[in-house]
Amino acid sequence: MSEALIQVSHLKKYFQVPKHKDLFVRAVDDVSFDIPEGEIVGVVGESGCGKSTLGRCIMHLTDVTSGSVTYKGKDISGIGRKEMKEYRRHMQMVFQNPYSSFNPRHTIGGTLMDVTKEYGMNKKEGQERIVDLVGQIGLDPVVLARRPSELSGGQLQRLAVARALIVNPSFILADEAVSALDVSVQAQILNMIMDLRQEYHLTMMFISHDLTVVEHVSDEVVIMYLGKVMEKGKAVELFDNPLHPYTEALMSAKPREKPDQETNRIILNGDVPNAINVPPYCRFCTRCRDFIPGVCDKVAPQLKQVSGDHWVACHKICPA
Amino acid sequence: MRENIISIKGLKVGVASTSGYVYAVRNINLDVRKGEILGLVGESGCGKSMTAKSILRLHDEKRTEYQGKIIYENGKDILNMKEKELEQIRGSHIAMIFQDPMTTLNPLMKIGKQMMEMFRYHTSLSQEEAKAKCLKLLESVGVTPAEDRFENYPFQLSGGQLQRVSIAMELALDPELLIADEPTTALDVTMQAQILDLLRKLQKESGASILIITHNFGVVAEICDRVAVMYAGQIVETGESMDIFYHPRHPYTIDLIGSIPKAGLNGQKLTTIPGAPPQLNRPITGCPYAARCRYADEMCFTKAPDLQTLENGHTYLCSKADLTGEEAV
Numbered sequence: 095m096s097e098a099l100i101q102v103s104h105l106k107k108y109f110q111v112p113k114h115k116d117l118f119v120r121a122v123d124d125v126s127f128d129i130p131e132g133e134i135v136g137v138v139g140e141s142g143c144g145k146s147t148l149g150r151c152i153m154h155l156t157d158v159t160s161g162s163v164t165y166k167g168k169d170i171s172g173i174g175r176k177e178m179k180e181y182r183r184h185m186q187m188v189f190q191n192p193y194s195s196f197n198p199r200h201t202i203g204g205t206l207m208d209v210t211k212e213y214g215m216n217k218k219e220g221q222e223r224i225v226d227l228v229g230q231i232g233l234d235p236v237v238l239a240r241r242p243s244e245l246s247g248g249q250l251q252r253l254a255v256a257r258a259l260i261v262n263p264s265f266i267l268a269d270e271a272v273s274a275l276d277v278s279v280q281a282q283i284l285n286m287i288m289d290l291r292q293e294y295h296l297t298m299m300f301i302s303h304d305l306t307v308v309e310h311v312s313d314e315v316v317i318m319y320l321g322k323v324m325e326k327g328k329a330v331e332l333f334d335n336p337l338h339p340y341t342e343a344l345m346s347a348k349p350r351e352k353p354d355q356e357t358n359r360i361i362l363n364g365d366v367p368n369a370i371n372v373p374p375y376c377r378f379c380t381r382c383r384d385f386i387p388g389v390c391d392k393v394a395p396q397l398k399q400v401s402g403d404h405w406v407a408c409h410k411i412c413p414a
Numbered sequence: 415m416r417e418n419i420i421s422i423k424g425l426k427v428g429v430a431s432t433s434g435y436v437y438a439v440r441n442i443n444l445d446v447r448k449g450e451i452l453g454l455v456g457e458s459g460c461g462k463s464m465t466a467k468s469i470l471r472l473h474d475e476k477r478t479e480y481q482g483k484i485i486y487e488n489g490k491d492i493l494n495m496k497e498k499e500l501e502q503i504r505g506s507h508i509a510m511i512f513q514d515p516m517t518t519l520n521p522l523m524k525i526g527k528q529m530m531e532m533f534r535y536h537t538s539l540s541q542e543e544a545k546a547k548c549l550k551l552l553e554s555v556g557v558t559p560a561e562d563r564f565e566n567y568p569f570q571l572s573g574g575q576l577q578r579v580s581i582a583m584e585l586a587l588d589p590e591l592l593i594a595d596e597p598t599t600a601l602d603v604t605m606q607a608q609i610l611d612l613l614r615k616l617q618k619e620s621g622a623s624i625l626i627i628t629h630n631f632g633v634v635a636e637i638c639d640r641v642a643v644m645y646a647g648q649i650v651e652t653g654e655s656m657d658i659f660y661h662p663r664h665p666y667t668i669d670l671i672g673s674i675p676k677a678g679l680n681g682q683k684l685t686t687i688p689g690a691p692p693q694l695n696r697p698i699t700g701c702p703y704a705a706r707c708r709y710a711d712e713m714c715f716t717k718a719p720d721l722q723t724l725e726n727g728h729t730y731l732c733s734k735a736d737l738t739g740e741e742a743v
Contacts, residue, residue: 140602141573246690247458276457276629281673281684288681303602310675310684329680347607349632351676353655361611362604365572 098128099265099297100152105161105171107144107151111370119369121147123321124161126397129265134291134298136312136329138305138344142366144321145301149269152299153187154178165265183213186258190270192250196242202253203238209260227256230293231286248279252286259294269301284311305348309333314403317341320369320377323397327404337406339384376409384410416447417487419591419623420469420508424482427464427473435479436695438464440647446591451617451624453634453655455670456644459691462627465644466593468493469625470504487590506536509584513596515576519568526564529583536587551582555612574605578612585616592617595627610636631674635659643667646691646702653728663722663730665707701733709734 103126111117121144129135137145150156152163154170163171170181189195196205203224210220225235231252242250251271258266268287272280288311290296302308308315309329316326317338325338336342343360350357362381376382379390389409397405398412406412422444428435439461446452456462467473469484471492484492486503495503512518520528526548533544545564552560555578557571568576577597584592594613598606614637617624626638634641634655642652643664651664662668672685689706692698701707704714719733 140604248690277631278457278670278673278687281675282686284675285683285686288683305603306675306677309677310680312680333677344604347604349603349606349610349630350635351632351674352659353635353638355635359607359611361608365574365605 097131099131099166100129100299101162101164101167102127102129102148102152103162103164105148105151105163106159107147107156108159117370120321120372121369122151123372125318125321125323126161127316127323127326129297129299130314131264131297132295133313134300134311136300136302136308136315137318138302138308138315139318140303140344140366142320142369143318144369145303145318146269148318149187149267149299149301153185153267154181183261184263185265185267186261186263188251188254188258188266188268188271191274192247192254193242195254196250198242201239201241202245206238206253206257206260209257213261223260224256227259228253230290231256246279247275248282251275251279251283255283255287255290259290262294264295265297265299267299267301270303271300272307273302273304280307287311305344317344320366320372322377323405323407324378325404325406325408326397328402331402331404335404337400337404337411338408339382339410340378343381343383376407384408386410416449418445418485419448419487420446420625421485422465422469422482423485425465425468425484426479426481427461427468428479428481429473430477430479431695433695438647438694439468440694441482442644442647442649444642444649444652446623446625447640448590448623449617449621450639451614451626451637453638453641454625454627454644455629455631455634455641457629457670457691460644461647462644463595466510466595466625466627469591469593470508470510471495471500472510505532505584505589506587507589508591508593509587509589510593510595511577511580511584511597514600515573515580516568516600518580519576521568523567524564525566525568525571525579529564529579529586532583532586547586551586552579554616555579555582555585556608557582572605574601574608577601577605577609581609581612581616585620585622588620589622591623591625593625593627596629597626598633599628599630606633607636613637631659631671643670646698647694648702648731650703650732651728651730653724653730654726657726657728661728663724663728664703664732665709665734666703667730669706701731 105122105125107122108118108120139145151158158171162169165181206224207220228235233252272283300311312329315329315332317324319340325341336345343362346358346360367380374394375392376390376395379385386409395407395409397407399405422442425439425442426437427439428437454462480493486492529548530544533539549560552563557563557575557578598609638655641655641658642649645666651667662671669685669687687706692702700715700717701719704710714733719731721729721731722735723729
């Protein structure tokens with residue numbers, strides 16, 4: 095097992111509810127996991143489970159309430175802007191909607207040149223680097239003269255990946271990077287990411303609500319629900335043998351691949367509950383089919399190791 | 415064969431641009447049969463939403479040109495109907511739900527009031543009767559407690575609940591055809607499963623037809639009886655869902671199915687389609703897919719493909735009659 099490039103430990107991010115001093119949205123609540131060097135960690139959960147907030151905390155785009163994020167052993171959760179900028183050379187991000195992550199009034203080339211300038215390359219170096227990268231992502235350098243509105247979503251998302259690669263980072267966080275794309279374009283981007291990963295020895299965190307995509311790219315998977323990690327482990331192990339009732343339900347909700355495929359669907363009733371003042375016991379118990387009265391609604395389950403690298407927070411799987 | 419609720423014949427839809435009309439829908443023929451769930455599949459920009467909106471003539475008519483016919487059940491051509499006749503069909507006979515429930519509903523109006531408005535417009539029910547009906551509808555789509563939700567504003571509900579509300583509203587007047595334009599695209603997988611289950615259940619109960627527009631073959635596999643695949647404004651393949659999944663014939667369908675990530679293939683290369691769809695503002699000679707097709711030969715670039723029809727009603731638009739898509743399966 096390779097060393098952890100990024101370690102998240104006991105990370106909490108609470109948002110205060112306006113006008114209510116004692117009400118908090120616990121978007122991320124005591125989350126710990128490692129991102130080993132060279133691996134892709136997938137983070138899965140429904141909307142509102144805190145996965146994007148977790149990503150923003152890791153990238154230091156927002157302050158954390160408590161806990162720490164370390165990069166190569168150095169805690170970066172509390173450092174200042176200037177110092178963080180140095181770390182941004184190593185940690186880059188790709189967002190969901192490429193149309194809103196590129197300035198519509200600038201040419202693509204201009205936007206990319208800004209990045210090279212920001213990180214101290216001179217004009218010539220910058221241009222060379224950009225032309226080189228655009229070739230690597232399979233586009234013609236003429237796109238550099240275009241504006242975002244003249245390009246397709248797929249082309250732009252490729253360029254968003256290229257932009258992240260300009261500084262030669264060792265870590266990329268992709269937040270729903272393929273969710274807005276058509277399947278055929280999604281396939282292109284996923285293939286491209288897999289190729290670039292080899293070439294750049296990238297470590298990645300891949301946030302998505304799409305289990306199929308996460309299963310396709312990830313080495314390790316973290317399942318989140320209402321700010322908590324429900325289950326984590328090696329992707330192969332976790333997808334073959336999901337233990338947490340929530341993971342099982344998520345997996346069963348995947349659309350079938352063929353019309354005659356049998357599915358044993360577990361329908362989760364209702365929605366994710368309100369994240370304001372969540373209960374001190376198991377957060378999933380209101381929708382869980384394995385709910386044990388007197389246990390699940392009394393005690394919060396701890397994340398426990400069930401085998402090698404497989405961790406689960408559930409009273410049914412790991413009785414207290 | 416069952417009767418058709420809608421029969422689209424030779425439909426062309428042009429949108430005005432500075433250099434004349436651009437045809438986003440180019441000569442399509444499509445039947446929606448009574449009581450079936452038909453999936454219209456294709457990538458962004460292929461003309462699937464344009465087709466769907468044409469059925470209710472929802473385009474800005476000053477900037478749109480229609481050619482061809484859309485024959486409604488009663489034998490009349492929707493494209494020739496007077497606005498008044500059309501008003502009678504919209505909502506009560508043919509209803510439509512859209513992709514983003516957050517933008518379908520008025521954010522400043524309570525859910526209940528919006529639902530009541532529809533009854534006031536289309537029926538002669540009294541206030542109390544209409545309210546009772548609304549509450550029943552909300553319950554039938556699982557938006558509970560209905561009394562509370564009736565008094566809520568859209569922002570107080572989640573995306574999944576709002577999509578349920580819009581389904582309830584569209585089904586309120588017992589339409590014979592429900593057009594659903596990407597009804598689950600904005601939702602999570604768990605919510606998608608719930609909404610598809612709901613649509614299937616409601617379809618069984620009412621016997622209505624559903625036309626689902628989607629780019630997701632997973633949705634097709636979940637609920638569609640038949641599929642039509644669209645590419646560059648044309649329907650390139652139609653058939654029973656099972657047939658399309660196991661024996662796709664058109665190279666585009668074969669590639670599209672191949673590009674879906676599948677379980678158990680962790681880290682393997684996905685099939686991709688090189689290039690991009692053709693620009694529709696220029697004339698297309700030959701097969702529109704030829705430039706991206708791995709089976710194309712010279713003839714494909716010069717001669718427009720013929721429609722091939724197999725015994726079981728499976729049709730596809732390709733000059734290569736001998737292709738079978740077993741490899742995609």
